[in-house]
Amino acid sequence: MARVATGRAHDLVGATLWSVVQSGSIIVVLIGWELLARSGLFTAFLLPTLSSVLARVVEDATSGLLFFDLAVTLYRAVLGFAIAAVAGIALGILIARIPAIHWLFDPIVSIGFPMPKVAFLPVFMLWFGVYDFSKISMIVFNAIFPVIAATVAGTQGVDKHLVWSARSLGAKPGEILREIILPAALPQILTGLQVALPTALIVAIVTEIIMGGDGLGASMIRASRYADSPGVFAGIVEIAAAGWLVIKGVEWLRRRLLVWHQETQGLATM
């Protein structure tokens, strides 16, 4: 018993040490930042100390401003992402299955996917203004392409033997899409969504920086205009943390949805 207990404690210490080692490069960068800022090489205006920036983050958090801005940014990013996900999967299925729609959309997707779509931001401002509708449209427009591309590739790549098995077991042609093709394509569709979500967050912040109107991006550009250096850097720290949380959330969701998948089986036995 005692051996087991110490073994567990050992594991815990080991795991903690290991996670410190793994995030070592980040810690080195943060310590380097603090030392460089204190060295006197830069003025506090050009490079405020990490501790003063963290103090600002705490201040924003206690005043509630951080959570307000975070909520506004996440609302835009997540709503835009959700619209892009639903519309992108639907459109992807139609493109993969209906030749006329394939003919119509395939070249558009091919050109649109690699194109830097933020270039349309001035057009969206002309057409839709600078409020939420314009920002969220811009997010959908950017995030939908990876979803469409992943859905088309995923549904077209489904092993025909799976479809044949289902048909031979008594599935009607109309049941194949929902019961076989979508679950079989789910890993690839999720990969598309995992690209789309950070894209949505990036575009949300870019639209806020350019169009203003609350949110993390807007509060950063406001701080910059007031020459509030710690405020700008605090924004960067906050965005980095928000982005990290969102990515971890999606990874967790992927593991939950794909318990059956080989990649998850591998993780489970590690």
Add this chain to the structure above:
Amino acid sequence: MTEGAGNGAAAIRVEEVSHQYLPARGRPVLALDRVSLEVREREFLALLGPSGCGKSTLLYLIGGFLPIGAGRIEVGGRAVTEPGPDRGIVFQHFALFPWKTVRENVMYGLAKQGLAKDEQARRAQEFIDLVKLTGFEDSYPAQLSGGMKQRAALARTLAIDPQILLMDEPFGALDAQTRILMQEELLSIWQRRRKTVVFVTHDVQEAVYLAERVAVMSARPGRIKEIVDCRFSLSGPALFKSPEFVERVDHVWNLVRGEAIAAQGGSA
């Protein structure tokens, strides 16, 4: 096998069937050229031939998975137009639904028959036990070995009780020991639940051992070259060493050899 080859009535009738497929680039390829074949009820028939001879294509046509270009295929007196649960299929790479557990895979076809949930579970368990996968009901296919995956696929197909079992090189992806075990078990299941079996393989010994009749196919375009009777007085492992078995394997091998060389490009 000691029993007679089926009871004489035709379970599957293939009449003058041709099939050509269109590669992504290039001219159409004739895979099957006016093939005719009768499979008797409750017979175990092997389709044997070199790779690319169209034996799997013929099986897929009987299954209703591919459109029949020319000719006609009848199953139980009715023309084949689409897949159906009267013809169960087992593929070389199992084609299990990877997002379903073994139990859920087996229950899929039972749900399509409209059985109540507890009846589905009861029948699924019966067939999981039959293929000796007891204890692995809640495993996902990715957690199983190749042999276990093929057992699960066999249980899924047998559970819907098809009159005809179509098998597309079902043991081709398994290691040698597992293959021999699976052959034994397939024979024992077939003897208990007499079904019509059409078994595609390129393994001469496997075909002669398992099947009552072996239909040897020619290299592309596929035709039935000869049908060899492979019923023996012995059964089980002793059969492998008997002179009549060795002689029959030799005969079939000689038929296939020429076709295999032709399929390789004829230079050997």
